[in-house]
Amino acid sequence: MNADSKPNLQRTIIGIVLPAALVGLTILPLFLFQERLPDPLATHWGTRGQPNDSMSFAFLVVFESVFVTVPASGLAWSARRNPAHRGQLTRLVAIFSFIATTVTVTSWSVVAANLDVADWTLADRVGIPHVLGALLIAALVAGFATLGARRLETAPIPEPVLPSAGLNPGGRGVWVGTARSVWALPLVVGLIGLGGYLALTRGPMLGVPLALIGVVAVPFVSLRVFADRHGFDITFGPFGWPKRRIPLADIRRATTLDVVPMEHGGWGYRGSLKLFGRAAVVLRGGEGLQLDLAGDKVLTITVDNAEEGAGLLNDLVASSAI
Numbered sequence: 001m002n003a004d005s006k007p008n009l010q011r012t013i014i015g016i017v018l019p020a021a022l023v024g025l026t027i028l029p030l031f032l033f034q035e036r037l038p039d040p041l042a043t044h045w046g047t048r049g050q051p052n053d054s055m056s057f058a059f060l061v062v063f064e065s066v067f068v069t070v071p072a073s074g075l076a077w078s079a080r081r082n083p084a085h086r087g088q089l090t091r092l093v094a095i096f097s098f099i100a101t102t103v104t105v106t107s108w109s110v111v112a113a114n115l116d117v118a119d120w121t122l123a124d125r126v127g128i129p130h131v132l133g134a135l136l137i138a139a140l141v142a143g144f145a146t147l148g149a150r151r152l153e154t155a156p157i158p159e160p161v162l163p164s165a166g167l168n169p170g171g172r173g174v175w176v177g178t179a180r181s182v183w184a185l186p187l188v189v190g191l192i193g194l195g196g197y198l199a200l201t202r203g204p205m206l207g208v209p210l211a212l213i214g215v216v217a218v219p220f221v222s223l224r225v226f227a228d229r230h231g232f233d234i235t236f237g238p239f240g241w242p243k244r245r246i247p248l249a250d251i252r253r254a255t256t257l258d259v260v261p262m263e264h265g266g267w268g269y270r271g272s273l274k275l276f277g278r279a280a281v282v283l284r285g286g287e288g289l290q291l292d293l294a295g296d297k298v299l300t301i302t303v304d305n306a307e308e309g310a311g312l313l314n315d316l317v318a319s320s321a322i
Contacts (some may be wrong), residue, residue: 014075014145015078015079016074022072022101023065023072024282025066030057038120039118040060041055041114042121051121060285074092074096075097079093079149081245088112092262094142110320171315175225175226175228177225181220192214241318251292255290256289259280259285270282277298280300281299287303290302
C-alpha cells in the first residue's frame with residue numbers, strides 16, 4: 001500500500017463504511033426481531049427505570065432512521081473536507097460519530113427491553129447503567145474514528161499571514177468588536193414565553209424547565225469584545241455577563257477565519273480551554289477571530305471587524321515582546 005492510498009482508505013472507512021454501518025445497525029434490530037416485539041414499543045423510561053411512554057413500530061423506524069441519518073451524513077460530509085485549521089476535522093468526526101453511535105446503541109437497548117413481552121408496559125427496566133453503557137460505547141467508537149481523522153490532518157498547513165493594524169512599537173490602541181445572533185433573541189423570548197404559559201396552564205413541571213432553558217440562552221444573544229495593551233475581554237449578552245479576560249501575555253497571535261458553526265459543534269459556547277485546550281464562542285456563521293494562546297490552546301470567536309482586532313492584537317503582542 002503506497003503513501004497516497006492510506007489517507008484514501010481512512011477517508012473511505014470514516015466517511016462511507018462507518019456511517020453506513022451505523023445507519024444499518026440502528027435499523028437492523030427492529031426488523032431482525034420484529035415478530036418478537038410488541039406494537040407499540042416502550043421507548044421512554046422514568047428515573048426509576050420503569051417504562052412510561054411508547055411509540056408504534058412504524059413511527060419508531062422512521063424516528064430512528066432520521067435521528068441516525070443526520071449525524072451519519074454529517075460524518076460522511078466531514079470526512080471529505082480538507083480542513084484549513086488543524087483540529088477541525090477531528091472535532092467534526094468526534095461529534096458526529098458520537099451522536100450516531102449513541103442512537104445505534106439506544107436502538108438495540110430499546111429492542112432488548114421490549115423483546116418477547118406482550119405489552120410495552122411490561123418492558124424491562126432501562127436505567128442509568130444502560131445510559132452510561134451507551135455513552136461509553138459511543139465514546140469508544142468516536143475515539144477510534146477521531147484517531148483515524150487525526151491521521152488525515154498530518155499534512156502541513158501553511159502558516160497564515162498575520163494581520164497588522166500598523167501600530168508603532170510601544171504604541172497604544174483599543175479595539176471594540178461586537179456580534180449578534182439572529183436566532184438567540186427569538187429563541188429566548190419564545191422559550192420564556194412558552195415556558196411561562198405552560199407553567200400557568202399545565203403546571204410548573206412542564207413550563208419551568210423550558211423557561212430556564214430560555215434564561216440560560218440569554219448570554220448568547222450578543223457579545224462584546226475589547227482589546228488593549230492589557231489583554232482581551234469578552235462580555236456576553238445584554239447585561240455584560242458572564243465576562244472572560246485573556247491577558248495579553250497569554251496571546252501568541254491572532255488570525256481571522258470564516259466560522260462554520262457545525263465545525264465547532266454548533267452554536268453557543270463549545271469546548272473548554274481548560275479541559276480540551278480548544279473553545280469556540282459561536283453566535284453566527286461568518287467572520288470570526290481566532291486566538292492562538294499559550295499552551296497550544298485555541299479560542300475562536302464570531303465577531304464583526306475581526307481583521308481590525310486581529311491586527312491590533314498582533315501589534316500589541318509584538319510590542320510586548322520587545
